[in-house]
Amino acid sequence: MRKIDKSILFSTVYKTWLEDLKANNKLHPSYDTYRKYYNDVKFELLRCQLGLCAYTEIELCEEDILTAENWTNGRYDFDKEATQASGHIEHFDPKLKLKKGWLWTNLFMVDNHINTPVKGTQEVDDIMKPDADDYDPKDRLEFDSELNKYIPSANKTPEEQERIKKMVKVLGLNYGHISRKRKSFIKTLKERIETDTFKPEAYEGEPFPTALAFILSEKNID
């Protein structure tokens, strides 16, 4: 799970609307019934996340539907191609969904099979929030590339390690189908390194950038 920069660049109408709600202390309309900015939020999130699931880093869409041309006058131009994007808008802290359902900092695009079935409405801890100011995967995590599992960094205190471990489970970072996809990724990557066919540029915009960074560091490759 890499750090995500959530500056809103294109869905500016949504941004203004949200700022207005905050400035005037207005209630958010119900997330479940109010759908006006759904696509603006969804595709701006996907853009921030480079088309990957915020937590597990599996691919949710191609990046070509996330470029500036897909927005007109601050709104996302929803076309047929955009239906190809999978994933759900996820409320990081489920307790905020009811009253602040459209709060930008609480929203992420997440794999469908992680959002409800795995994370659900479990309690969360900001120690593993991908857009938090102090979040850095290398500070919080280690990656065992043989067992294909994220574990808490040994540099954290035992209490922090417990909190991180709990969140690794909540966010599904090691979950079955994710591990499965990551397994092929790691295997291919290691084979390429071993056979001297690894090309960094082939991995731009690809899934699992955090696992990639950990493995490259493990192999002392810049």
Place this chain on the structure above:
Amino acid sequence: MFLKSIHIKNYNQFENLELDLTYPKGHAKAGEPLEKICIIGDNGTGKTTILELIKEYYNSVTNLKPIRALNLDSGVLVDANKRIIKKEDGEVAFYNTSNISGHDYFTSRGFKLLFFPTGPDLSKLHAQSSPQTGNTIRKGGVNTQTAFQGGISNTPTAFSNPPSPGVTTAYGGGKKSWQSKAYQTDKFIYDLSDGEVLLLWRDLRKQMNTSIIEELKHRDNFNTAIGELSETKIDKIHSDFKAYKRENPNGYDEFAAFLNPLLNKFHLELNPDINLRKFNEIEFIELKAKDGAVLSSEKWSTGIRQLIYTILPLYYIKSEKGLVIIDEAERSLYPNTQRNLIGIYKKACPNMQLIFATHSPILASSFEPWEVIELKFNEKGKVERKPYFKGENHVDNYHIRPMYLQWDSLFMKMFGLENDSNEVRNDMLMELAILKRDLKNSNGKDKKELQEKYEKLAEQLDWATL
């Protein structure tokens, strides 16, 4: 006359399902109908519906008179209910020019359809619940007389032809192979629901008995000959008889040779100690256990019943052409038996097109990817076939190869399982990674203890790595 394609339009969960059932380009048999097909998919995706539609399709086709109700101009066949449409292939077009009915067409070519529905009452395999003989089994079809009329009482017994006196050297070893008598009725569809297997057994028994009667004549001659010969010549006759048996196995011997390799895996065999002179009185197959116990069908396990329930009709029909449709083919069978099942069925009826529906990844792993039809709900809630190839339908373009996959991969790639194990295993793998890290970092006296913990957990996790 095998199925080459199926097109189901606006029926139940199918909106417009087109199934190509031929070998893809690049295959030695490209364009020819698949010899075996495996339908998989979640509950409710319509596996059983497709199997039943195929049966109904053939049922309606065989009931149709020539040309009438067939829309051949458009190159498709529509059944009476317009529920299933089969694209024309060379042989179906036969109806356009022939004067014979569909039913006669199929039967004249020895084409059979065996349909094994899901969930028959297998307890009815044994004789206590035996159905009436002489039934017309095909529903709604032409009133077809079955082979079972008359039953056993009309069959001459082994004693009706007493051996000629004075014959001493009847055992020259000449080959008199027992010919399996073809099923003489014009029955086309065998719906293997309750009791049907028992009827097939009776006909098979009747066929076998012909060769047994023949053998008994030789046995009687043998006995007579022994009575007249000096002791030194008995050995010669004995070995002559053995040679005769080797070259002229009776129908029951052949059946045993076919079935026993399979039964032996379960420490069973076809009961070899039967009274040949009362062969026609054997109500149903008897098995013999390794400990010598003779097991009639009510004492069989459900797995053995399931095997016999499918194998017996296949053996019965073995030389014929046609279709075998088996729903839930893996039912009650242990994984190791499932592994070999498709091979067993294929061996039993090499000339038939086999169509299975299953929930078993082990069974699915016996198929080439082009033989697998994976059904999936689309976003509209309609059922589609999940493609296993990208681009052109060519053997080189298939990205899933069931035979190459481990069981867990089969579950995940073809059976929609999201996880490769219980989630507890994933949690424990994480614990293992933490232990491994701590073990690496430790230089202290806890190292040995950590190592023991690590190795114990690793063993429990089957030493999982990538």
